[in-house]
Amino acid sequence: MILIDWAIVVAYLLYVVIDGLRGSSQPQKLDNFLLAGRSLPWWAVGLSIMATQMSAITLVGTTGQAYSSGLRFIQFYFGLPLAMVLLCFTAVPFFHRARVFTAYEYLERRFDTRTRTLTSFIFLITRGLSCGVIIAAPAVILSIILGWDERWTVLAMGFSTTLYTMFGGTKAVAWADVKQMAVIVSGVLVTMFVIVHQLPPDVSWFGALQIAAVSGKLQAVDTHFDLHETYTLWSGLLGGLFLMLAYFGCDQSQVQRYLSARSVDEGRVSLLFNGLAKIPLQLMILFMGIFVFAVYQFERPPMVFQKVAAQRALAGPYGDEFSKLNARYESEFNSRQLAAHDLIKPDAPSTAKTEYIRANTEIDSIRRQASEVIQKTTGETKFSDVNYIFPTFITQRIPHGLLGWLIAAIFAAAMSAVAGELNALSTATTIDFYRRFGWSGSLEQSEKNDEKILRASRWITAFWGCVACTVAMNVARLGSLIEVVNKLGSYFYGSILGVFVLAVCFPMAKSRGAFYGLMAGIATVALVAHTTTVSFLWYNLVGCVAVVMVGLTLSLVPIKT
Amino acid sequence: MNTNETEDQNKKEHRYGKYYALVLVLNASWILALWGLGKFFK
Numbered sequence: 001m002i003l004i005d006w007a008i009v010v011a012y013l014l015y016v017v018i019d020g021l022r023g024s025s026q027p028q029k030l031d032n033f034l035l036a037g038r039s040l041p042w043w044a045v046g047l048s049i050m051a052t053q054m055s056a057i058t059l060v061g062t063t064g065q066a067y068s069s070g071l072r073f074i075q076f077y078f079g080l081p082l083a084m085v086l087l088c089f090t091a092v093p094f095f096h097r098a099r100v101f102t103a104y105e106y107l108e109r110r111f112d113t114r115t116r117t118l119t120s121f122i123f124l125i126t127r128g129l130s131c132g133v134i135i136a137a138p139a140v141i142l143s144i145i146l147g148w149d150e151r152w153t154v155l156a157m158g159f160s161t162t163l164y165t166m167f168g169g170t171k172a173v174a175w176a177d178v179k180q181m182a183v184i185v186s187g188v189l190v191t192m193f194v195i196v197h198q199l200p201p202d203v204s205w206f207g208a209l210q211i212a213a214v215s216g217k218l219q220a221v222d223t224h225f226d227l228h229e230t231y232t233l234w235s236g237l238l239g240g241l242f243l244m245l246a247y248f249g250c251d252q253s254q255v256q257r258y259l260s261a262r263s264v265d266e267g268r269v270s271l272l273f274n275g276l277a278k279i280p281l282q283l284m285i286l287f288m289g290i291f292v293f294a295v296y297q298f299e300r301p302p303m304v305f306q307k308v309a310a311q312r313a314l315a316g317p318y319g320d321e322f323s324k325l326n327a328r329y330e331s332e333f334n335s336r337q338l339a340a341h342d343l344i345k346p347d348a349p350s351t352a353k354t355e356y357i358r359a360n361t362e363i364d365s366i367r368r369q370a371s372e373v374i375q376k377t378t379g380e381t382k383f384s385d386v387n388y389i390f391p392t393f394i395t396q397r398i399p400h401g402l403l404g405w406l407i408a409a410i411f412a413a414a415m416s417a418v419a420g421e422l423n424a425l426s427t428a429t430t431i432d433f434y435r436r437f438g439w440s441g442s443l444e445q446s447e448k449n450d451e452k453i454l455r456a457s458r459w460i461t462a463f464w465g466c467v468a469c470t471v472a473m474n475v476a477r478l479g480s481l482i483e484v485v486n487k488l489g490s491y492f493y494g495s496i497l498g499v500f501v502l503a504v505c506f507p508m509a510k511s512r513g514a515f516y517g518l519m520a521g522i523a524t525v526a527l528v529a530h531t532t533t534v535s536f537l538w539y540n541l542v543g544c545v546a547v548v549m550v551g552l553t554l555s556l557v558p559i560k561t
Numbered sequence: 562m563n564t565n566e567t568e569d570q571n572k573k574e575h576r577y578g579k580y581y582a583l584v585l586v587l588n589a590s591w592i593l594a595l596w597g598l599g600k601f602f603k
Contacts, residue, residue, distance in 0.1 A: 071595065071598075082588065213603070218598055218599055220596070220599055221599060276584055283591075
């Protein structure tokens, strides 16, 4: 990082905050603050939806995932377009016409207060924790790149995002998302171009793809049906469909985006835009990882991308073992490099492919053994350096100026996701608890009461910002907790979707069925997660089906009280 | 909702039908293209 990179990062952070705060000095109404006065055009809402879904780990981790296991991750998104279409004629018109602030508000009208309160409470707990994780994961990576203490990177993201979300509300969040998406997409496009130009002069982009193909990285679609495998065509289409229905249809952080659209139609188009653009955008990021892999065939990458962990292993009790692995890695890399060069020659020798596959398999095995040494040294149960591949590459190979732009893009991805979450957490707390239970002093809707609620909403945003930063600072030190928090979310998603399915599709469903069905759904998912090795993508389907079945049974069976 | 509003709504749904189909067809095309890419480079 040199001065120009720092200047770009600092200019980006200042611009986002100042731009977000602009307009917050004007007097605002509750509807303006929480739903941008339902005035946003479809393209701004669509970009905001995409920015909220894309966290920094999506940007950095997906590139690393493509480097290590190829394009197969794209299958995760195969259910998304169908989910968008289904939501266009269910959730969007339902929520818009109900004139609600939160998705859970609708559940009280359809069922009862306790169902609304429970779903909103689950959202607050899971999203409050995951908001911390969304900050923590890139904070650790950025702290290594920038040479800052983790607490400073957490605060740089958390504080600045909280500031413009707290004062600017949904409108500021949405317009900041639009600009942040511009920073991310332009950064990805230019980087892609630069990475392809990093290939040696005798290696074309087609040659790079040939090499990636020999190592199996272009096998994007896996047609095998295996419940234990996370990324297959079927888990993406079915499990992914339910996950996306739950995320875009029942999660306030997304529902709030399309509720701020000018009309039902514009809300619909924003979701369709997401359905059209998501897969190409993810593919672009994945191909960036594929080309990083191709460049590293001709330039020796580190054996372990997480430098700090590698240094600890080298200095630790298993340092000798680690050094030997490094020497073997060096030798196998040279063999693979020669084989890769041979592979793309027009008159490639017949042994080139076999030799390349042998050396590549050996390199993968050495990297696995190195991870085991790190685990033994640090005492961690799991170690993965996937999230460090892209940051290592950009700091070593990307020209200055563009490096600053990319760091700003990582900040942008993290901040856009966090802003959407904080905005939704504040809205759900304000509307489903503060206003609903009359903590503002009155249950009546009046201008004076709305002003009070709006002021409270700002402070509640600040409160959730503090919670997210505190979680981030502690989670960053306890790596395994990140996985726990991510899994926690998947326990509830499908079950909450089940309650909405009961509400929208089954007029005979009653409040008792919805409430106990929700609890039965959560219990079923917990049981499946603890007793089987079924992939987490299926939890959403299991939870949803369990809620609908139990909910309908309890609704239809007469119970004497 | 009166009869005219319902008719308007039905027309709108019909108009959106084309966009829904476009999104789904493009998704299927991506899946096929990616499957083809894997086969081509096998």
